[in-house]
Amino acid sequence: MLIGESINLTGVGKQFGGKSVVEDLSLDVKAGEFISLLGPSGSGKTTLLMMIAGFEYPNTGQISVGSRDITYLAPNRRAVGMVFQKYALFPHMTVAQNVAFPLKMRGAATKDIACRVSEMLGLVQLAGFESRYPHQVSGGQQQRVAVARALVAEPPVLLMDEPLSALDKKLRESMQLEIKRIQNRVGVTVVYVTHDQEEALTMSDRIAVMSGGRLVQVGSPLDLYHRPSSPFVAEFIGKMNFIDGEYLGSDQGTSCVRVSKTVTLQSRDATGAQLAHFRTGAAVRVAVRPEQIALRATSPGSSKDQLTGTVESVIFVGQAHLVLVRMEGQGGSLVEVHVPSGARPTVFAQGEMVVLEIDPADVKLYPRDAGRTR
Incomplete structure (x- = not known):
């Protein structure tokens, strides 16, 4: 079982062209917690996720995973898994090759790679799909491949950027439960970006609501639904x-x-x-x-x-x-x-x-x- 690590954001700020998109934001995420960043377009949630991933660097503040300061580390040195909105699978690779890719980049032994890939495909219920290519599986199955690839190297943190937005309603609802099942099974810490409040309510241990680059309320789904701190939160959650x-x-x-x-x-x-x-x-x-x-x-x-x-x-x-x-x-x-x-x-x-x-x-x-x- 994977053991997730905590994430600590302290005074994080980001500007683009002199415009502040994330402003003096502080947030503590517990080890093994599933937290969603929820907000309308332009609220700063994706920029915040990209700073945790290392694809953007903050202008101010500090980002830590466990006891490690990762604020300015390169993405490949952060031990953070990432699932993108469009999955970013390699079309010329099979399902098994896609999942194995992070381990090959690390120089893992061939026998260990085969064992780990088999384990991960079993976890995401894709055993038997090893030799298929991305275009030969459904959107929901592609999404599972992306999750398996992100988890195969056992990162303590998994970042997900609206991974279900391209799926139809029924499949999206099914995959919400599937992702939560996998997260509960492996114990990884998940930071999940979404603009869909029903999705956040269904999947999250806590929800961080953002507006204008700031956190406006952080709490459990029940807290936010029954005790919204402002009309903005009250209207955005339900x-x-x-x-x-x-x-x-x-x-x-x-x-x-x-x-x-x-x-x-x-x-x-x-x-x-x-x-x-x-x-x-x-x-x-x-x-x-x-x-x-x-x-x-x-x-x-x-x-x-x-x-x-x-x-x-x-x-x-x-x-x-x-x-x-x-x-x-x-x-x-x-x-x-x-x-x-x-x-x-x-x-x-x-x-x-x-x-x-x-x-x-x-x-x-x-x-x-x-x-x-x-």
Whole structure:
């Protein structure tokens, strides 16, 4: 079994043509951890990966693997495996020859190479494919060959740059589980670059969310989904509804926000330290996930202080129905609600008035001027 090593990034910065693309970034990755760098295009995640790999050097800061300072080492001296977006397999070599290539470059004995190649192809479930060429295997199999080649020399760290982006949805989902299985089996430390938040949630022990060359939040998938530190993270990790309001104050940890002339929402999400940043009368933004909103039809006795809206459309998306509700008293804001398919959401018809019910524990609270997706 391989034993992964820790990665330490301290104050790492990178500029191209005077423009900062990674800025004063520090991150500790545990040995054997699978961490994803997640962010939109231009967030700096691939540049950061290239600096760990040695294909780019930082202008400032230090990069260490275990106890070794690798900041300015050449790529071939870092003991780091790499899987590229397009796999970069040699088309004139067989599957076995591709996997054996790193060992041949190191001058390993022929017998040892054959044994190690057989072991790695068994690990990635490609035993029997040794004599085939890259064009004779599927995209998913090519991806497995690339993983086997990256791991054959037993690197403590494996870097992966959006390796599944060229695959179709079903194969991509299958390969996510396969890569995670292999990583658990060999114990290598993985740094994985992706812009796909579902992919990051599925595969990662932790996720490092990047924006504008900076880390904006690092945590487990559950932490980022249920406790996003900003509207940017809340909107980038999953779906999120945002509703503008006025902060009215808090009592024993429960905040009250006016979202229309007659309607207020309560939030029990913010801690005491967070509430210290809010002032009575301040413009705020409340956020709630689509699956955390319950809908019911209005009735003659419905109170005017309830959050209501009009059903604009109901869309079947497989496991759930997506109900789009045009809110009353919010300038016509559109809210997404996910209703499980088994809950018979067809009781809601286009044009019907509904009440939106939200548990205060599910309501996130942010300052109005906090940034959203950039």
